[in-house]
Amino acid sequence: MATSRSGLQVPLPAGTILLAGCDGADVGNPRRRVLQTIGAALTGTVLPVPGHARAGNGRNAAERAGLAADHGAGHSAARAGAVPPAGRFALAATWQDGTGYFVGVLVPAAGKLEPLSRQRLPTRAHGIAVEEGGTVLVAARRPGDWLVRFDPRRGELRNWFWSDGEHSFNGHVVRSADGRRLFTTETAIETGEGSVAVRDRDSLSVLARWPTAGKDPHELVLGPEGGLWVANGGLETRQETGRTKHHLDRMDSSLVRLDAGSGRITGQWRLADPRLGLRHIAVAGDGSLAIALQAEHDDPEVREAAPVLALWDRRRGLRAVDLPPQTQLAGYGGSVAVSADEVAVGCPRAGLVARWRLSAGDSRWQAPLELPEACATAAGWHGGAGWAVHAFQVSGDVSDGSHSSNGSNGSDNKQSGDSVVERLQVPETIRLDNHWALVDRAAPGGVLPARA
Amino acid sequence: MKSIRFCRLQWRRLSALASFATLSAVVAPAAAQLVAVPYYEPSAFVAALEARHLAPQAARFAASAGALVDAISGLCASTGESNQAGARQDNEGRASEARAQARDAWLAAAESWERLQAVLAGATVERRSAIALDFRPARPALIKRSVGLYGKAPPDAKTLERVGAPAKGLPALEWLLWDPDAPQTRQSCRYSLGLAQEVQREAGALASAHAADALRDWREEPDAAAERAAEAVNQWLAGLEALRWRNLGKPLSMLVTKDGTPQEARPDGWPRPSSASHRDAWRARWESLRSLAIGPAPTDGFTPQPAVAPDVISLESLLRGRGRNSDADGWAQVIMTADEAMQALKEESLPPSAQAVGREVAPSVVRPAGVPPLALLQEAVKALDAVKQYMQDTVAPGLKVNLGFSDADGD
Numbered sequence: 001m002a003t004s005r006s007g008l009q010v011p012l013p014a015g016t017i018l019l020a021g022c023d024g025a026d027v028g029n030p031r032r033r034v035l036q037t038i039g040a041a042l043t044g045t046v047l048p049v050p051g052h053a054r055a056g057n058g059r060n061a062a063e064r065a066g067l068a069a070d071h072g073a074g075h076s077a078a079r080a081g082a083v084p085p086a087g088r089f090a091l092a093a094t095w096q097d098g099t100g101y102f103v104g105v106l107v108p109a110a111g112k113l114e115p116l117s118r119q120r121l122p123t124r125a126h127g128i129a130v131e132e133g134g135t136v137l138v139a140a141r142r143p144g145d146w147l148v149r150f151d152p153r154r155g156e157l158r159n160w161f162w163s164d165g166e167h168s169f170n171g172h173v174v175r176s177a178d179g180r181r182l183f184t185t186e187t188a189i190e191t192g193e194g195s196v197a198v199r200d201r202d203s204l205s206v207l208a209r210w211p212t213a214g215k216d217p218h219e220l221v222l223g224p225e226g227g228l229w230v231a232n233g234g235l236e237t238r239q240e241t242g243r244t245k246h247h248l249d250r251m252d253s254s255l256v257r258l259d260a261g262s263g264r265i266t267g268q269w270r271l272a273d274p275r276l277g278l279r280h281i282a283v284a285g286d287g288s289l290a291i292a293l294q295a296e297h298d299d300p301e302v303r304e305a306a307p308v309l310a311l312w313d314r315r316r317g318l319r320a321v322d323l324p325p326q327t328q329l330a331g332y333g334g335s336v337a338v339s340a341d342e343v344a345v346g347c348p349r350a351g352l353v354a355r356w357r358l359s360a361g362d363s364r365w366q367a368p369l370e371l372p373e374a375c376a377t378a379a380g381w382h383g384g385a386g387w388a389v390h391a392f393q394v395s396g397d398v399s400d401g402s403h404s405s406n407g408s409n410g411s412d413n414k415q416s417g418d419s420v421v422e423r424l425q426v427p428e429t430i431r432l433d434n435h436w437a438l439v440d441r442a443a444p445g446g447v448l449p450a451r452a
Numbered sequence: 453m454k455s456i457r458f459c460r461l462q463w464r465r466l467s468a469l470a471s472f473a474t475l476s477a478v479v480a481p482a483a484a485q486l487v488a489v490p491y492y493e494p495s496a497f498v499a500a501l502e503a504r505h506l507a508p509q510a511a512r513f514a515a516s517a518g519a520l521v522d523a524i525s526g527l528c529a530s531t532g533e534s535n536q537a538g539a540r541q542d543n544e545g546r547a548s549e550a551r552a553q554a555r556d557a558w559l560a561a562a563e564s565w566e567r568l569q570a571v572l573a574g575a576t577v578e579r580r581s582a583i584a585l586d587f588r589p590a591r592p593a594l595i596k597r598s599v600g601l602y603g604k605a606p607p608d609a610k611t612l613e614r615v616g617a618p619a620k621g622l623p624a625l626e627w628l629l630w631d632p633d634a635p636q637t638r639q640s641c642r643y644s645l646g647l648a649q650e651v652q653r654e655a656g657a658l659a660s661a662h663a664a665d666a667l668r669d670w671r672e673e674p675d676a677a678a679e680r681a682a683e684a685v686n687q688w689l690a691g692l693e694a695l696r697w698r699n700l701g702k703p704l705s706m707l708v709t710k711d712g713t714p715q716e717a718r719p720d721g722w723p724r725p726s727s728a729s730h731r732d733a734w735r736a737r738w739e740s741l742r743s744l745a746i747g748p749a750p751t752d753g754f755t756p757q758p759a760v761a762p763d764v765i766s767l768e769s770l771l772r773g774r775g776r777n778s779d780a781d782g783w784a785q786v787i788m789t790a791d792e793a794m795q796a797l798k799e800e801s802l803p804p805s806a807q808a809v810g811r812e813v814a815p816s817v818v819r820p821a822g823v824p825p826l827a828l829l830q831e832a833v834k835a836l837d838a839v840k841q842y843m844q845d846t847v848a849p850g851l852k853v854n855l856g857f858s859d860a861d862g863d
Contacts (some may be wrong), residue, residue, distance in 0.1 A: 122705035123697065126863060141863055143693075145702055162706055165589045165720075166618065171863060190583055190617045218863075240582035241572060242690030243856040244683070279863075334863075434863060 090116060091381060091388075092136045092152070093436035094125035097429040101125055103138045105152045105439065106388075112425040113388050117155040122146065126171030127219065128437045132179055136437075139184055141171025142243070147184060147204055152439075161204035166190065167197065168239065172219045174228075176260060181207065183228060183260075185217040189239045194232055196220060196258065210263030214254050219280045224287045227267075228260040231278040231291060248296055253277045255291065255310075255318055269318035271310060276320060278310060280434075282338040284358065288313035290343040293320065295331030308333035308345050308354060313361050321356065324365050329354055334375035334434045342366070344391075346375040346382060346434070353382045353389070369421060376436040383432040390422045489749040489772040492765050494681035495670035500761040501684055505744065506573060507666035510659040513564040516557070517655035520625075521648045523557035526550045528641040547636075555629050559729060561651065562622050563736045568658070570691040570740035573684045575661030584654055587617035589720035590627045594619040595643075596635065603639035607646035609653065620647055630726035669759060685853045688744060688767070689843050695737050696836035699723045699730075704829050707819075719820045728822030731798055734832075738794045745787045745839075749773070767847060776850045786835075786842045793835035797824050 090107045103125055104118025126141035135158075136150040147169060149159040163169060170185040182199040186209075194217035198208040214232030221229050234253030236246040255278050257267040271278070271293075280292040288311065295306030307320040308329045323329065330349035337344050343363070345354045353374045355366040369382060369389055376383035380391045426432065530546040569582055576582070598619045602611050612620060628634045628644045670677040703721035719725045723733040743764065749772065750763035768787075771780035819826065848855055 122701065143697055143702075145697075162702075162721075165587075190587065237856075238580065238583075240569075240580070240690070240694070241577055241687060242693050244577075244686050244690065245856045 090439050090441050091376075091378065091383075091436045092128050092130055092150075092439050093376065093383065094121070094128065094138060094433045095430045096124065096433070097431065103128075103136065103148075103150045103157075105136075106426075106436075107441075108390075108424055111423075112427075114427070115430075117152045119150055119155055119157050121148070121157075124433065126433055127173055127435050129173045129175055129182075130437050130439050131175060134439065136439075137173045137175075137182065139169045139171050139173045141169065143239075144169030144171060144186070147173060147199075149204070159202070159204050161199075167195070167209075170194075170216065170218055174220050174222060175201070177222060177226065183220055185212070185220050185230060187216065187237075192236055192238065194230075196228065196230060196263065198263070208263065210258060211265075212256055212258070213265055213268055214252060214256065216253075216277075221281045221283055222260060223257070223283055223289075224285075226260055228258040229281055229283070229289060230256050230258065231281050232256060233277045233279050233294075234274075235277060235296070245296070248275070248298070251275060251277070251296055253279075255281075255289070255312060269312065271318060271320050273306075273320065276306060276310070280333065280336045282336045282343065284338045284343075285340070286313075288358075288361070290336050290338050290345075290358075291318075292333030292336035292345045293331075294333060297331070303331040304328045306331035308347055309336070309343065309356065309363070311358075311361070311363060316361055321363050327365075335377045337377035337379055339379045344377050344380075344382065346377045348373040348375040348384070350374075351384075353377065353391075355391075373431075375434050376432050378436050378438045381436070381438060383426065383436055385431065386426055386428055388424045388426050390424065392420055489769055490751055491773040492770055493671070493674075493677070495674060495677035496761060497765045497770060498677045498680045498684070499666075499668075499670045499759060500750065500763065500765045501573070501681075501744070502662060502668070502670075503666040503760045504762075504764045505740075506568070506571075506576075507659075507662040509564065509568040509740070510576075510655070510662040513561070513568050514652070514655040514659035516561040516564045517648070517652040520554070520557040520561045521645070521652050523550070523554040524625075524641070524645045524648045527554045528638065528645055531636070531638050531641050551629065555727070558622070558625055558629055559727065559732065561655075562626070562724070562729070563732060565622060565655075566733050566736035567740040570688075570695075570737045571684060571744060572687045572690065573680060574665050575658055577683070577687070579654070579657065579661075581654055581658060583617055585621045585651060586623060587621055588623045588723070589618070589725065590621075590623035591616075591618035592627060592631070592633060595624050595627060599635060599640045599643045602646070603643035605646075606642050606649060609650065612646065612650050620650060622651060625651070626724060626726045666760075671759065682853050684744075685767070685848060685851060686856055688741065689840065689848070689855065691737065691741055692836060692840055692843070695734065695741070696833060696840060699734060699737070700829055700836070701833045703823075704826065704833065707826070722820055722823060724822070725820070728820070730822045731824070734794065734797055738791070742787060742791060746784045767851070771847065771850055774850065779846050779850050783842060783847055786838050790832070790835040790839050793828075793832040796828050797832055 090105045091113065092103075093106050094101070094103045096102065101121040101124050102115075102118045103121055105116040106113040107116045121138070121140075123140055123143055123145065125138045127139050129137040131137060131149075134152060136152060138148055138150055140146045145163045145168065147161045148157050150157055167186040167188055170187055173182055173184045175182055180201050182201055182204065184197045184199060186195050186197050187193070188195065192215055194212040194215050196210045196212055196217065197206050198210065199205060200207055212230045212232055214234060216233035216235045216237070217230050218233045219231050223229055232252070232254045234251045235248075236250070237244065238246065251274055253270065253274070253276065255269045256265055258265055275295060275297045277294040277296055278291050279294050282290045284290065291310040291312065293306070293308050293310055295303045295308075297303040297306060305323065305328050307322055308331065309321040310318060311321060312318045328350065329345075329347040329352065332347060332349045333345040333354070334348050335346045338358075341358045343356050343358055347354050347368075351370060351372050351374060353369040353371055355368060356363040357366055358364075369391060371382055371384035371387060371389050373385035374382055382389045382391065527547070527550040530543065530550040565585060569576065569586065572582060594616060595618075598615050602615065607615070618624070625644055625647050628640060628647075634640065670680075699722075703723075706721045723730045743766075745766060746768040747764065747766040749769040750761040750765060751758070768780045768784055771777075771783060823829070844855065
């Protein structure tokens with residue numbers, strides 16, 4: 001999952017609320033605040049946070065949460081005192097149901113995430129990038145034959161680009177910092193070599209192709225310094241043998257940084273354990289990276305207990321983050337997101353959202369969130385099977401256990417440490433893919449990214 | 453492929469299990485014959501697969517590739533250039549006849565290759581033969597350039613190493629033999645001959661490798677047998693996916709949208725764009741897949757199992773041998789439903805079920821040559837998708853085979 005300038009993620013500083021009370025009234029009482037929060041989740045309104053929201057600095061919760069602070073697009077509706085319309089935030093997502101594959105927008109409403117608009121896709125879609133103007137780019141994966149632009153307002157698919165037969169899409173796309181180009185990770189069918197295709201924003205056609213110095217490049221993100229980060233998964237798969245993973249003993253996963261203007265590789269890092277596949281990346285506000293891992297060890301016991309998170313920063317480089325003793329996440333991190341000082345990894349095989357608190361290059365394990373088939377993550381929003389959870393942090397002690405219902409059932413709402421967790425029902429027929437992205441429906445132009 | 457495991461099966465005798473006598477019979481479990489089905493070891497499954505399917509298919513492919521070389525040699529010999537009108541007319545006649553023979557030879561070679569590649573296993577995987585022989589789509593511009601660079605004599609193996617896959621193999625030959633834009637000169641024919649010889653070399657290597665595998669005593673190599681068996685199941689699914697999506701669903705998706713609006717013309721998305729023999733390709737692959745999917749158990753289970761069963765051991769038989777009779781019934785059902793849909797592609801008929809599916813397709817969409825009604829294609833894709841789902845959800849788990857990636861993988 002991506003971040004920062006990619007427009008895919010919304011970093012949330014600690015102690016802020018994304019979804020809160022309805023009208024900006026008294027939010028000082030923790031219990032009332034939580035209840036307001038739950039209620040607001042049903043309508044998608046945004047409210048300032050006590051102790052911060054109206055602290056005289058003129059910044060509202062959304063701004064301090066990074067919604068408008070770090071990019072030029074801005075979101076005026078979220079300014080202090082304003083009451084954004086209900087259902088402001090939505091999630092661009094891809095999913096399958098019994099009838100096929102879809103891209104669409106899911107909107108929180110009445111304790112549920114309901115499809116607002118959707119369009120059928122020919123095969124599985126994977127990564128998502130939200131553009132200025134609210135359109136959504138979707139890249140195919142296994143088989144990676146197409147890239148398409150989805151317009152949620154019109155419910156239309158536009159700008160189909162079918163692969164040329166010589167390269168396949170690996171499921172992720174990201175916009176350049178100026179929005180004029182797109183980058184997609186791809187694999188050459190004949191040689192298996194990985195590359196980043198530089199594409200024209202409008203036509204989606206290829207302008208240039210840059211090697212990634214590895215196989216199986218997967219997610220790519222733009223760093224704040226202008227570097228283009230790519231996770232080479234390192235697995236060898238072939239078009240003619242479908243899902244088979246070849247030569248795992250030669251697996252070579254790496255993290256590479258490219259110059260986003262020239263494609264020149266400016267750095268490459270590997271983990272000590274070659275069977276840990278680097279696959280999904282999120283960028284923290286300080287430019288450090290969180291990378292979700294997928295283990296490919298032959299020994300099931302080793303695989304089960306394998307780390308699912310690696311961190312990178314300038315000072316310490318790349319390293320895997322060990323799990324606490326007795327903790328097993330099945331060695332599979334399906335996506336990763338960074339919200340302020342918290343990193344979350346969706347672990348569908350463990351049915352958990354694993355969380356760490358980041359501080360000065362160190363990480364501290366947090367209580368995970370239970371969520372069946374948890375995978376898609378985006379700034380505190382986690383998607384799973386039948387449910388999504390929205391986890392956010394509040395100031396003060398809210399652990400009174402009194403906010404236990406959002407109307408669905410008695411155990412829908414939980415709190416974990418200093419986080420409030422809301423649960424929203426996802427239609428049973430929908431099976432989300434790995435990724436989704438938060439979008440701001442109130443921004444000018446309709447469905448706009450919360451972060452451009 | 454250590455991530456893939458095929459369970460070590462213990463020989464057992466099971467009785468009173470339903471079977472399906474012929475592949476074309478309509479599945480009717482209630483009337484099924486009750487027979488015993490043995491519990492096949494992976495070594496038995498692999499031995500039969502190699503000896504009764506892969507080795508014969510590879511041998512047929514090698515033979516047809518040899519015939520293709522001969523036919524193109526004949527074509528080159530007939531591609532004369534004469535300034536005399538009479539002689540030129542004679543040459544054209546001979547060339548036309550030779551070209552027809554070369555095309556027939558190509559169709560035969562492509563057919564045998566399609567049957568072999570339906571389930572890639574062993575040497576065909578290791579050598580990446582599908583890339584070397586069948587990289588699609590061919591790139592006409594690259595072929596023309598290669599003809600100019602390397603067509604002075606039939607290019608040998610070393611020369612062809614410098615040529616990219618889109619200008620080699622069977623698709624490039626198809627373009628050279630059929631496409632009206634293809635050059636019909638001595639030089640292009642020499643280049644074609646070099647390509648055909650390359651196909652023959654690869655086919656020969658595959659035939660030798662599979663013949664050797666057919667002679668192995670897989671009972672002495674239980675680990676290798678388990679690995680090969682798991683590979684075969686995985687590759688059966690890969691072969692089905694290639695048929696369902698790459699050969700049918702993808703070109704269909706490229707052609708129409710939901711409301712039937714024509715998309716950009718991409719005739720090279722279809723399996724055989726120049727010869728328009730798509731139906732032959734679909735049929736050959738499907739028949740090969742089907743022959744391994746369902747069919748009666750080749751031994752009765754009450755006598756010691758021979759080293760090599762007299763026929764392939766189908767996935768259906770494997771399921772029945774594990775006592776998964778209900779799963780086997782369901783498997784046979786989805787296979788036969790898909791078979792009906794695939795037969796319809798050949799017969800040009802429009803069954804009632806396809807009419808409903810076809811409502812989304814506007815009549816204005818122009819079908820490329822050799823492509824049946826789009827509603828039939830949609831029906832076939834849908835039926836093959838059901839096979840895929842059943843394989844993923846029921847057959848592979850029932851056989852305790854791990855799929856490398858599955859649809860359940862988030863990636």
